[in-house]
Amino acid sequence: MNSMLVHILKDPPILIVIFTFIFSLIFCTRKYSYVKKQLMYFYNFIKDFKKSDLNFRFKEIDEWMCNNPYVSASWLEFKNTLVFSESVALKTKDNDLTYKEVSSTVQNIQTTVDPLYFFNAESMITSKFNFKFLQTVPTILTGFGPLFTFMNIAVAFGKIDFSSQEKTIASVADLMSSMQVAALVSVFAVASSLIFMSFEKLLYNKFCQGPLAMCQDRMAKLFDNISSEKFLLELLKETKIQNNSVSNLIGELPDDFKVALNAGIASNLVPYLENLIYGVNQLNKQMKETAKAAGKSDDVDELF
Numbered sequence: 576m577n578s579m580l581v582h583i584l585k586d587p588p589i590l591i592v593i594f595t596f597i598f599s600l601i602f603c604t605r606k607y608s609y610v611k612k613q614l615m616y617f618y619n620f621i622k623d624f625k626k627s628d629l630n631f632r633f634k635e636i637d638e639w640m641c642n643n644p645y646v647s648a649s650w651l652e653f654k655n656t657l658v659f660s661e662s663v664a665l666k667t668k669d670n671d672l673t674y675k676e677v678s679s680t681v682q683n684i685q686t687t688v689d690p691l692y693f694f695n696a697e698s699m700i701t702s703k704f705n706f707k708f709l710q711t712v713p714t715i716l717t718g719f720g721p722l723f724t725f726m727n728i729a730v731a732f733g734k735i736d737f738s739s740q741e742k743t744i745a746s747v748a749d750l751m752s753s754m755q756v757a758a759l760v761s762v763f764a765v766a767s768s769l770i771f772m773s774f775e776k777l778l779y780n781k782f783c784q785g786p787l788a789m790c791q792d793r794m795a796k797l798f799d800n801i802s803s804e805k806f807l808l809e810l811l812k813e814t815k816i817q818n819n820s821v822s823n824l825i826g827e828l829p830d831d832f833k834v835a836l837n838a839g840i841a842s843n844l845v846p847y848l849e850n851l852i853y854g855v856n857q858l859n860k861q862m863k864e865t866a867k868a869a870g871k872s873d874d875v876d877e878l879f
Contacts, residue, residue, distance in 0.1 A: 586759075586760070588727065588760045596767035596770070600771065607778050611786055614787055614790055617643070618790045621636075621790070624636065624797060656687045657686050685798060685799045688800075695791075696783075699787055712768075717768045718764075723757070723760040724760050727754075728754065
């Protein structure tokens with residue numbers, strides 16, 4: 576029994592099936608382990624950020640994302656959809672700069688496209704290795720079955736010798752042995768294909784799908800999704816508010832100018848006129864005293 580098993584396992588077609596099966600398992604495990612490692616590295620970085628911190632720590636996120644080749648491509652595309660809490664620079668009368676928010680409703684960093692559109696299974700998992708090869712492995716293993724089965728049968732029929740009775744009996748015995756091995760090739764091929772498909776699905780869900788879902792959930796919580804139409808509507812509202820404020824300011828400008836002019840006259844011109852009248856009175860008084868001392872008539876006094 577053991578010798579027969581060893582003989583079967585030494586058959587080249589069966590060895591090819593077994594080698595392909597083992598190689599595929601190792602390749603699948605290594606690639607899925609690599610994906611899990613990178614996704615967990617990505618998740619451990621973004622989980623420490625809060626939505627309220629994005630405006631202050633966005634540069635830190637941007638540098639890390641751009642320097643990480645695993646997520647840099649997805650991040651650069653996603654960054655183009657971000658809407659920041661923009662502000663405009665205004666100059667005061669002292670030439671100092673003050674900043675005014677464009678929209679009072681957009682206070683954090685938002686996105687006009689769902690993060691799942693960029694951070695999905697294709698961009699974060701299947702594009703990082705030869706995923707199509709893993710999908711074709713079951714087909715390859717299954718195809719090995721009929722391929723090597725019919726090849727063994729063809730080789731076995733070619734070895735039949737009808738030249739003598741003894742050779743005929745011996746060649747028929749070899750034919751039956753080859754038929755057994757040919758059938759076992761199909762069994763090994765189909766069994767290995769089924770085992771690989773089950774193993775690959777379980778490993779994908781555990782090593783790839785789970786960590787990816789965690790990353791997607793965290794990105795969705797960090798960046799609120801806002802449509803571009805909604806943001807334009809917010810800008811339109813703010814523009815209307817600013818136009819209304821300017822209109823009110825222009826309407827109040829004449830009254831404010833009148834009040835300012837009256838205040839300027841009261842604070843500057845009136846004291847000046849009072850000082851002028853006081854000076855004239857003092858001059859008149861001095862001239863009267865001079866006229867009395869000289870014994871002349873006071874024409875200036877009569878004038879006033």
